[in-house]
Amino acid sequence: MLLIECPNCGPRDETEYHYGGEAHVPYPEDPSQLSDKEWAEYLFYRSNPKGLLAERWAHTTGCRRWFNVLRDTVTYEIKAVYAIGEPRPALQADPPQHPRGGTR
Amino acid sequence: MADQLLTDITRFRRSPLARLHDRMTAASVTGARDVALREIPFLNMVGIRVRPGSAAAEALAAVAEVPLPAAHGAVTGDPDGVAVVWQGPDEFLLVSQDETVVPLELTETADREPGALISLSTHPLTTQLCRALAGHQESGQVVDLSANRTTLELSGHCARAVLEKGCHLDLHPRVFEVGTAVSTTLGPVQVILWRTAERTWRIMPRASFAEYVAHWLMDAMTEFASSEVP
Amino acid sequence: MADLLPEHPDFLWRNPDPKPSYDAVIIGGGGHGLATAYFLASRHGMTNIAVLERGWLAGGNMARNTAIIRSNYLWDESAAIYEHSLKLWEQLPEELEYDFLFSQRGVLNLAHTLGDVRESVRRVNANVLNGVDAEWVTPEQVKELCPIINIGDDIRYPVMGATYQARAGIAKHDHVAWAFARKCDELGVDIIQNCEVTGFLKDGNRVTGVETSRGTIHAGKVGLCGAGHSSVLAELAGFRLPIQSHPLQALVSELHEPVHPTVVMSNHVHVYVSQAHKGELVMGAGVDAYNGYGQRGAFHVIEEQMAAAVELFPIFTRAHVLRTWGGIVDVTLDASPVVSKSPVDQLYVNCGWGTGGFKGTPSAGYTFAHTIANDEAHPLNEPFSLERFETGVLIDEHGAAAVAH
Numbered sequence: 258m259l260l261i262e263c264p265n266c267g268p269r270d271e272t273e274y275h276y277g278g279e280a281h282v283p284y285p286e287d288p289s290q291l292s293d294k295e296w297a298e299y300l301f302y303r304s305n306p307k308g309l310l311a312e313r314w315a316h317t318t319g320c321r322r323w324f325n326v327l328r329d330t331v332t333y334e335i336k337a338v339y340a341i342g343e344p345r346p347a348l349q350a351d352p353p354q355h356p357r358g359g360t361r
Numbered sequence: 362m363a364d365q366l367l368t369d370i371t372r373f374r375r376s377p378l379a380r381l382h383d384r385m386t387a388a389s390v391t392g393a394r395d396v397a398l399r400e401i402p403f404l405n406m407v408g409i410r411v412r413p414g415s416a417a418a419e420a421l422a423a424v425a426e427v428p429l430p431a432a433h434g435a436v437t438g439d440p441d442g443v444a445v446v447w448q449g450p451d452e453f454l455l456v457s458q459d460e461t462v463v464p465l466e467l468t469e470t471a472d473r474e475p476g477a478l479i480s481l482s483t484h485p486l487t488t489q490l491c492r493a494l495a496g497h498q499e500s501g502q503v504v505d506l507s508a509n510r511t512t513l514e515l516s517g518h519c520a521r522a523v524l525e526k527g528c529h530l531d532l533h534p535r536v537f538e539v540g541t542a543v544s545t546t547l548g549p550v551q552v553i554l555w556r557t558a559e560r561t562w563r564i565m566p567r568a569s570f571a572e573y574v575a576h577w578l579m580d581a582m583t584e585f586a587s588s589e590v591p
Numbered sequence: 592m593a594d595l596l597p598e599h600p601d602f603l604w605r606n607p608d609p610k611p612s613y614d615a616v617i618i619g620g621g622g623h624g625l626a627t628a629y630f631l632a633s634r635h636g637m638t639n640i641a642v643l644e645r646g647w648l649a650g651g652n653m654a655r656n657t658a659i660i661r662s663n664y665l666w667d668e669s670a671a672i673y674e675h676s677l678k679l680w681e682q683l684p685e686e687l688e689y690d691f692l693f694s695q696r697g698v699l700n701l702a703h704t705l706g707d708v709r710e711s712v713r714r715v716n717a718n719v720l721n722g723v724d725a726e727w728v729t730p731e732q733v734k735e736l737c738p739i740i741n742i743g744d745d746i747r748y749p750v751m752g753a754t755y756q757a758r759a760g761i762a763k764h765d766h767v768a769w770a771f772a773r774k775c776d777e778l779g780v781d782i783i784q785n786c787e788v789t790g791f792l793k794d795g796n797r798v799t800g801v802e803t804s805r806g807t808i809h810a811g812k813v814g815l816c817g818a819g820h821s822s823v824l825a826e827l828a829g830f831r832l833p834i835q836s837h838p839l840q841a842l843v844s845e846l847h848e849p850v851h852p853t854v855v856m857s858n859h860v861h862v863y864v865s866q867a868h869k870g871e872l873v874m875g876a877g878v879d880a881y882n883g884y885g886q887r888g889a890f891h892v893i894e895e896q897m898a899a900a901v902e903l904f905p906i907f908t909r910a911h912v913l914r915t916w917g918g919i920v921d922v923t924l925d926a927s928p929v930v931s932k933s934p935v936d937q938l939y940v941n942c943g944w945g946t947g948g949f950k951g952t953p954s955a956g957y958t959f960a961h962t963i964a965n966d967e968a969h970p971l972n973e974p975f976s977l978e979r980f981e982t983g984v985l986i987d988e989h990g991a992a993a994v995a996h
Contacts, residue, residue, distance in 0.1 A: 258889040259881070265450055266433045266543070270529045272891050273546060276880040278835070287970055297981040301833035307823035307884045318551040319544045320433070320449040330836070331884045 262338050265320040275311030279303040280325045281345060307331060311345045368463045370483050376402030376545065377511040377571040388579040389517075390586045396517035399561070400571075407455040409445075410502035418500035422587050424493045425486070429453055430489055433539045440557045443486070446542045454506070454553070457486055464488045480505070506519045509555070511571045515560040515578060519585040524562060526581045548577050593700040603769050604776035609783045610916035613641045615963060616801060618824060619816030620644025621653035623941055624947060625782075625961070626778035626956020627807035627814055631780035634957070635795070635964035640780050643803060649768030652818045655918035655951040657875045657885070659854055659865065661698045661759035662723050664991040665714050669927060670721035673925075675814075675971055676954030677758060683953060689770035691763050692868050693729065693797075696853050697779040699733060702904075703748035703859040704936050710990055713756045718756070728755045737853050739972050746902050750751035761854060761865050761873075764949060768875050772954075791828045797936040813961050814939045818918025819884065821942035825986035825989050828869075830934045834921040834943050834978050837878035841917075843909040845868035849903075858990070859900040864907075872910055874900060877947065877969040878920060887917045920946050926992040930959050939963050940977070947992055 258272035281309065285291055285299055310330050315323045327337040327345060337346045378385070378400040411418045413429055422428050430447040438444035443457040444484035464485050466478060480491040482505035490503045515523060521532050527548040531537065540557035542563075550573060553565040556581035566574045615631060617624045619641045631637040639900035644650075660680055662673035684690050702708045711727065718725035718987035730742040731749045742750045765950040772782055780825070785806065800809035817824045819836045847870050864874045876896035879888035891914055901908050922945040923929065941959045944951055958972035966978060979985055 258890065271880075271889060272529070278882075293981050293983075297833075302979045303751050303833075303835060305832070305835050305882065307820070307836075307850075310882055317539070318546045320452070322449055322702050328881075330882050332985070333883060340970055 259333060259335070261314060263316045263319060263322075263328065264310060264324050264338060265322055265339060265344045266316060269316065273316060273318040275315045280311040280313045308309065309336065309348075313341070315342060316351065364387060368468050369461070369494075371435060371461050374403065376400055378402070378513070378575055379570040381572065381575050385575060385579065388582055390458070390519070390582060394517075394519050394585040395524055396515065396519040396582050397512050398582065400463070400575075401512040401514050403459040403502050404507070405455075405459060405487065406505040406506045406510060407457075407484075407487050407490060408502065408506040408509075409453040409455055409490070410451055410455075412451050412499065412501070415499050417494055417497040417501050420493040420497060421490055421501075421503070424489050425455060425457075434543055436540050436542045436555065440563070441553070444557065444563075445496050446553060448544060449541055455490070457484075460484050460486070462482070492529045493557075510565045511565070513564040513571070513575065513578065514557075514561060515564060516558075518560060519582075520562055522585070523578060523581045524564075525552070527577065530554075532556075534559075549572060550574050550577075568580075599794075603773040604782050605875060606784065607781045609641060609643070609786060609803070609805055609808050610781065611807070612800070613639055613781070614810070615640040616808060616810035616813045617642045617816055617821075618801070619651075619781060620648045620784065620818065621651050621817060622649065622768055622773075622817060622952040623818070623944075623955045623959070624764050624769070624814075624816035625649070625768055625775060625957045625995055626952050627816055627920070627941065628782075628956075630770045630774045630956045630960035631964060632775060634781050635960060637964060638779040642775065642780060642782045643722070643786045643788060643808070644782070647784055648782060648971060649765060651820075652920065652948060653764055653768050653935040654919040655841060655916055656841075657763045657863065657865065657873050658761045658949055659698065659759070659856075659863065660693070660762060660950045661756050662950070663698070663700065663714065663718050663725055663754060663756045663759065664988050665717055666986050666988065667721055668986050669722050670907070670956065672954050672971045672975070673951060674721070675957070676951050679953035679957065680762070681758075682835075683767075683770070687770040687774050689766065689773065691766035691770050693760065693762040694779065694868070695758050695760040696865075697736065697755060697757045698854040698856065699728070699753040699755055701733070701753045701855065701857040701859070702751045703857065704751070707859055708738065708751050711752070714991060715754050715925055718754075724731045724756055724758050726755050726757075727754050730757070733982075735854055737851070739904050741848055741903055741905055748946045750903075758797040759854065761867070764869070765777060767952065770929040775780075778935060785950070788827070791935075791938070793829075793935070796934075798938040808914050812937045812939070812963050814941065814959060815933075816941050816946065816959070818942065818944070819921050821921050825940065827935070828933070828938055831835050831940060832929065834920075834923055834929070836884055836919050836921050837881070837882040838917045839875070839878045839920040840888040840892055840915055841873065841944055842893060842915040843867070843874075843913050843925055844869055844872040844907075844945065845913045847872065847910065847989040850906060855903070857899065857903065858904060862903070864898040864900060869891060871913065872907065878922065879917075884919050885917070889905065914994060920944075920948075922946070925979075925988040926979065926988045928955070929977055930962065931968065932962065932966070933976075933977065934995070937966070945992065 262268045325339050328335045371534045385398045430437045437446045446454045463483050487505050494503050550570045555563040628642045662677040701712045715727045717727045734742050767769050787804040788801045792800035798813050825832045851866035854865040861876045921942050923943040930941050933940045958969040961969035
């Protein structure tokens with residue numbers, strides 16, 4: 258069970274939130290100007306990293322506000338929580354490389 | 362018939378838990394492990410969106426005669442009078458007493474222009490709050506949400522134990538002081554959970570989930586009707 | 592001490608060192624990778640090939656699925672490929688000379704609302720038109736097919752009927768992998784375990800080999816069968832995939848006498864369950880909401896499906912959750928797979944099977960092998976190309992993909 262610290266309400270279990278997928282994907286300025294390929298990119302393609310992912314969460318059973326989270330998709334460790342509109346934070350140290358081999 | 366205007370709003374009101382009042386009374390436990398459950402029906406609830414510190418916010422607080430709470434968990438005012446629960450950085454829920462006297466403008470039968478009424482709420486305080494907000498450039502919101510939720514009151518020595526069966530938050534008194542209210546879940550249901558006294562909690566689910574919550578609570582209370590197993 | 596041990600059973604495949612080059616390399620030694628290699632070798636005469644597995648053979652999703660086999664999908668394109676798969680399942684025990692206990696015990700997809708009923712009847716009709724065995728059954732018939740199910744009215748979402756595919760069923764997933772692996776090895780395919788691909792060699796836009804934890808391997812063609820790790824591989828190769836990797840959990844109970852004769856799935860109350868030959872109840876439901884490569888999820892997902900299961904099957908209150916685990920499922924937005932050429936020449940990608948990859952194992956292997964060998968899709972996987980995300984010709988199987996999405 259992830260424990261996520263809502264910027265407004267404090268730490269709550271993941272069951273209080275709704276996942277919003279990858280963060281920092283802006284809606285296209287003018288969708289009508291995009292090619293089919295570019296529009297498909299926007300609709301269907303998102304990062305899927307094995308490691309740090311900047312993602313959005315909404316505290317649906319609490320304050321209902323959205324916020325951003327930087328989380329490791331392997332360890333599920335939350336590295337940062339920051340506001341919508343803020344840029345993805347640079348972490349102080351390089352995150353460790355995940356060990357190679359095995360079903361990890 | 363055409364000249365008669367119905368202003369007695371109590372005649373057709375039914376609270377979401379009216380059907381279960383007797384069962385809730387029967388489910389209550391007395392003695393050392395007491396816990397009781399009742400509905401407090403028809404409380405007035407007003408959803409307020411306004412930027413704290415703005416002139417509009419000040420105006421609303423002035424009408425309510427209660428300041429807006431400043432942070433998560435905070436409640437201002439009096440649960441038996443007018444109280445305001447913090448919902449978000451710019452969102453509040455004002456909870457006040459039922460009022461069955463309908464605002465004058467709603468009782469007038471003369472023709473009026475569309476939009477002439479500041480609010481269709483039957484509650485005078487809500488109408489006044491609307492009027493106060495309308496007087497400011499600042500955008501905001503005052504909405505009568507009284508029908509959105511109902512209020513359950515759980516009290517007694519074992520009330521906290523009952524809640525802890527389905528609430529993930531730390532409800533211990535050193536963390537969850539009297540006068541604290543938060544939005545969270547009880548079991549699978551979203552509720553506002555408000556500790557109004559040492560051993561008294563208000564649980565405010567949305568109306569359509571109220572029966573489920575009442576059954577859930579009554580089921581959770583059953584254990585305390587027997588003595589504790591050592 | 593060694594002399595006290597019984598004689599070691601026959602190894603089913605060799606463990607060779609990788610050669611410096613192969614005609615084709617398949618990345619991913621799970622069900623799909625092994626099936627692909629098998630069909631490349633047996634149908635296309637490509638035996639100078641290798642399967643590279645970063646862990647142990649079939650230790651990824653192939654070890655973690657709930658082994659359900661069926662072909663009752665809605666759209667023509669899906670019905671075709673899954674039914675092709677089911678027909679292959681029916682002949683594979685003989686072809687692979689391995690009894691992996693494929694048991695055609697049927698599958699019931701329950702309906703609990705009028706909306707469910709309409710969608711279900713529609714799907715039954717679509718199935719019948721596509722030559723897939725399917726029928727609509729009433730609650731009473733559901734009870735006949737599965738006596739332990741609760742068709743009473745006094746539950747939150749009563750059973751209003753179900754679709755039934757009689758030829759559907761389950762198999763022993765590990766044995767399926769071993770069956771393919773053994774045949775691959777017999778045909779000369781090298782199965783290389785503990786071999787993780789760390790990069791791709793390219794000549795312009797053409798793949799020419801892979802860098803691995805066991806050295807460089809040149810290859811004329813490369814097929815990606817990495818399931819939940821497909822995006823990791825694609826990124827190494829310089830392109831993106833329209834998938835998201837999520838944890839998918841499953842669980843087993845302790846062993847019981849046979850009580851559950853078929854496979855039951857319910858989208859609406861969100862659980863599916865079968866009983867394996869050994870006696871354990873095998874259950875699962877939906878993915879954990881967030882992206883995850885951890886092969887684990889949170890317990891509330893298990894609790895919720897247990898609540899659904901005990902209401903549908905009251906007798907299960909006697910059972911216990913013995914073990915839970917998770918896999919990494921690569922999910923597409925239309926809940927249909929990608930079996931396709933990629934933006935890189937001679938590099939092919941099989942992914943996006945999401946929560947329903949096991950049943951597609953034979954057909955994924957068959958069509959992917961064809962695609963690799965001919966540098967062109969087989970008619971069955973042609974609709975499942977990457978291009979569909981650009982053309983908009985999506986194949987939305989969220990309903991038929993059942994619970995898991």
